[in-house]
Amino acid sequence: MTTPERLAIYCGPMDGNSTARIAVRLANGFVAAGTPTDLLTTGIAHLAAESLDPAVTRVELGRQRVGLPLVRLVLYLRRHRPTAILTHRIRENGLTQRAVRLSGLPIPVFATVHGPLSFKLAHLEAARRRKRTAQVERWYRRNRALIAISEETAADLRTLLGTSVPIETIPNPIVTSDLEERAAGPVGHPWFADPSGPVLVFAGRFVREKDLTTLLRAVALVRAKQDCRLLMIGEGPLRADLEAERARLGLADQVAMPGFMTNPYPYLRAADLVVLSSVWDALPTVLIEAMALGTPVVSTDCGAGPREILDHGRLGPLVAPGDAHALAAAIAATLAAPPDPRRLREGAARYDAARNAERYRRLLLSLDPA
Structure with a gap:
């Protein structure tokens, strides 16, 4: 029996920042196109100015620093078996890939990169910079693909990671129909x-x-x-x-x-x-x-x-x-x-939200590019 297509977006904290808004808009776009979607969050439930489509299933993984997210994410993957999972931050991407490995399931992981990584890493405090750089080196090449929000971001990723992982450029879904x-x-x-x-x-x-x-x-x-x-x-x-x-x-x-x-x-x-x-x-x-x-x-x-x-x-x-x-x-x-x-x-x-969400959806489902 074939498992129906289902997508997951690991947003992390729903703290009202731009990454959280983008995650909500993508989830809304996926369900509007008929693809069941789970929005995975940690700790904070503030959606700010965004309205989450009732068809999107929100899954709370627990507070990031308590250690619950990894265990709950493994259990989620084994129970729901999404077709693919999209991440938005360095920390969540590494945690997701660890969870996929522990689950024993061949679920592809994708990561959106919200701006040139080299600049972001260079402006972190030294200890945190070393930690995040190590996470990028260890996990980002293992993604099925990286999604850059701009051509500059894509060029920066190629400089950092070479050709070891496919890189797609898709503008953020900003301009919503409402x-x-x-x-x-x-x-x-x-x-x-x-x-x-x-x-x-x-x-x-x-x-x-x-x-x-x-x-x-x-x-x-x-x-x-x-x-x-x-x-x-x-x-x-x-x-x-x-x-x-x-x-x-x-x-x-x-x-x-x-x-x-x-x-x-x-x-x-x-x-x-x-x-x-x-x-x-x-x-x-x-x-x-x-x-x-x-x-x-x-x-x-x-x-x-x-x-x-x-x-x-x-x-x-x-x-x-x-x-x-x-x-x-x-x-x-x-x-x-x-x-x-x-x-x-x-x-x-x-930056039309519906069009760019559709480009994401087709990439995650390995369909022909929209």
Whole structure:
């Protein structure tokens, strides 16, 4: 008797970050195409702004540091025997391959790589870098295939691993069919009903790689010549530092930090401009989502991801990371002459969630490429 096709996605923590959102969108796409799918998670059940299709079966493997995931994953594999399993992080990939080996089943394992691995490894603390590098060397060549989110990521993987494992490039599934519907929700902040000046929006975590200090300084420079305000949607460990910098720059009334929002899309659509100030970002979804809603974007040239998204500056300015003056000039220029929204939407189309989820599904099931 032939076992029906079934796919598994090992997401890890459902902590609201971009990897978790991508995992949910892939799972939703797989079941929409008629393939039963299990979403394997560890510890945290927060789905953030994503809605998991009821047809997706969520399997909790237990807290990562307790040691339960390996045992539960082996039991899961023996009971459900998925056709293939997809992972998203270095740690989960190694654990999955160990579980497959212990299960005694020939289940192929795939791994999505969310940005150049060499850069990620180089910026880890020394002990953690050695551990993660060893895990990559040991396990990544054993995957059936690696899925790179961009051509730069694929090139980096070939440099690291050679030709020992097939590498496919599939853009992330970002633009969902319900994006416009979610963006039609209410905008609760009073600035959007006040015509006194443009509103800039940042959406993301308050962490060092986002370099939000440079963003605040750029806004102060823009405000020296014209009125504007900045809404910073998100949360993170640097909130206190950013609040102090906001006060130092005299921006207490012009920069708002309302915290995490489960649905930021009405704000992305209502914004006059969405800004990314990162020192490094693999494939920032906020740029793609803003463009899909027709909103102008400005970004630092912080990796091949933003460069690819903005077509090397054709769809929005790219400026050097850490340069507040250059960022301020790009903000002012884009506010003065915003691009055609239709062109932005066309640029975001390559990240269509349904199409790219289908490409994943066919690869995992070893079907002809879609």
